[in-house]
Amino acid sequence: MAPGENAVPRPPSGAAPTPQEDRHPGGVRYGSLVLGLGFGGFGLTMPFLQSRREALGCEAFCQGAMVSTRSALALVGAALIGRLSDRLGRRPCLYLGVAAMAVSLMISVASTTLE
Numbered sequence: 001m002a003p004g005e006n007a008v009p010r011p012p013s014g015a016a017p018t019p020q021e022d023r024h025p026g027g028v029r030y031g032s033l034v035l036g037l038g039f040g041g042f043g044l045t046m047p048f049l050q051s052r053r054e055a056l057g058c059e060a061f062c063q064g065a066m067v068s069t070r071s072a073l074a075l076v077g078a079a080l081i082g083r084l085s086d087r088l089g090r091r092p093c094l095y096l097g098v099a100a101m102a103v104s105l106m107i108s109v110a111s112t113t114l115e
Helices: 023-053 060-088 092-112
Strands: none
Touching: 023 060, 023 092, 060 092
């Protein structure tokens, strides 16, 4: 391929975009917004969850165990979601992850004991 040539053939100027070209921009914006809100919510609730654990009587060992368990499960979950995304596609797996994070944050905020 010569320099300056595109790998994907483009329609002549003035022609309507093909469905393949037109479907991504809106989806990328929507997906970025959903993920940004999800991670923003997670980042805003983390300090609250630490003070919540202290209010529930969770000492240093308990907090360390919770953070370590979360990291270990994230490591295992990343491999599982990676394989699942190969079969189902990235978009469904991203939405599944955002929904799971929202549910876990709601459970954490609504908990009244550590048991």
